[in-house]
Amino acid sequence: MKKKNQQTDKIDWSKDEYRKHIIEERKFLWREDSVELYARWIGLKSGMTGVDVGCGLGYLGWTFWKYFGKGGKYIGIDVSEKLISEAKGISKDWLKEGSAEFLVGDTYALPLPDNSADFVMCQTLLMHLEEPVKALTEMKRIVKPGGIVICMEPDNLSNFMRVSYNSVHQFSMEELLLIHKVQFCWTEGRKKLGEGDWGIGSKLPKLMSDAGLKNIDIRNNDIVKFILPSYETPEQKDMSKKIKGYCKKPFNRKAIRESVEEKVLAGGGSKYLLRKYYNFLKDQKQQISSKILQELKKKYYYAFWGSSFFYICIGRKKKV
Ligand SMILES: C[S@@+](CC[C@H](N)C(=O)[O-])C[C@H]1O[C@@H](n2cnc3c(N)ncnc32)[C@H](O)[C@@H]1O
Numbered sequence: 001m002k003k004k005n006q007q008t009d010k011i012d013w014s015k016d017e018y019r020k021h022i023i024e025e026r027k028f029l030w031r032e033d034s035v036e037l038y039a040r041w042i043g044l045k046s047g048m049t050g051v052d053v054g055c056g057l058g059y060l061g062w063t064f065w066k067y068f069g070k071g072g073k074y075i076g077i078d079v080s081e082k083l084i085s086e087a088k089g090i091s092k093d094w095l096k097e098g099s100a101e102f103l104v105g106d107t108y109a110l111p112l113p114d115n116s117a118d119f120v121m122c123q124t125l126l127m128h129l130e131e132p133v134k135a136l137t138e139m140k141r142i143v144k145p146g147g148i149v150i151c152m153e154p155d156n157l158s159n160f161m162r163v164s165y166n167s168v169h170q171f172s173m174e175e176l177l178l179i180h181k182v183q184f185c186w187t188e189g190r191k192k193l194g195e196g197d198w199g200i201g202s203k204l205p206k207l208m209s210d211a212g213l214k215n216i217d218i219r220n221n222d223i224v225k226f227i228l229p230s231y232e233t234p235e236q237k238d239m240s241k242k243i244k245g246y247c248k249k250p251f252n253r254k255a256i257r258e259s260v261e262e263k264v265l266a267g268g269g270s271k272y273l274l275r276k277y278y279n280f281l282k283d284q285k286q287q288i289s290s291k292i293l294q295e296l297k298k299k300y301y302y303a304f305w306g307s308s309f310f311y312i313c314i315g316r317k318k319k320v
Pocket residue numbers: 007008009013022026053054055056057058059060077078079080083105106107108122123124125128
């Protein structure tokens with residue numbers, strides 16, 4: 001099997017749906033009060049220098065800035081020149097009382113000297129890499145002795161297995177088995193193709209230990225996803241808008257095929273499994289989307305997806 005270039009995942013995060021993803025999915029990703037708790041747990045302090053690897057638009061910068069930014073420094077590094085330039089522009093809105101630098105660079109060869117940061121963080125980066133331990137070892141190299149490496153990554157394989165409840169439709173056992181089988185094959189295929197491990201969240205403590213980090217500890221994001229009439233909070237309004245957008249989007253077999261086929265086949269799935277899956281998705285789209293839209297309009301629709309496995313794992317570089 002031909003492997004992809006290990007330098008980056010083949011996704012260009014500065015474009016289309018991907019760019020939209022790192023904006024839309026970040027809106028309600030971590031709760032304010034939890035971020036404060038995590039900042040205390042990590043030991044962030046004013047004046048620290050923090051590096052954000054695979055920074056995208058700089059989300060971790062503005063999320064944690066108030067806990068280290070006063071007299072401190074944020075360094076965002078990303079392989080995408082376009083995202084780095086955009087992140088620099090956005091930083092003018094959140095950067096106060098400290099400084100920031102944005103660098104184009106590869107996580108496997110960070111453009112910073114040894115022992116130069118108080119902490120190094122990343123979010124949803126390792127899940128896309130073929131060699132996460134190599135990336136963690138590089139993060140450890142640039143952190144000062146006694147400094148901290150912080151990784152925020154989901155276990156999407158476990159997240160895929162969640163059963164949600166809603167007012168329109170409950171999946172049958174057969175449907176659940178079909179969806180889950182496709183998801184298992186898809187996740188396995190991504191790994192085989194060198195596109196990263198979507199179940200990586202649950203492996204973070206071991207990966208950090210393999211990279212030589214000490215005092216490893218891990219917590220989970222406490223967001224619980226649900227939608228309940230009458231959709232009044234900003235989060236509920238946003239959720240309602242996203243569901244409407246999804247329901248109105250026409251079924252596009254070609255787009256779905258492009259995103260899943262290669263991976264499902266590489267992960268042990270068959271063409272027959274894929275055909276069954278496409279037909280299932282098409283029927284779902286036809287039968288359920290209009291019902292959801294009607295219920296949303298009348299403010300009847302509710303759904304509960306629960307909490308997801310999205311971990312924040314920390315490890316310390318040994319003091320010399
Ligand atoms: C899912 S996005 C996450 C962005 C940001 N951390 C966030 O949470 O919004 C993954 C990011 O990692 C970057 N990336 C992928 N491979 C990389 C590599 N080898 N070195 C540096 N950045 C990389 C991508 O360009 C993209 O911006």
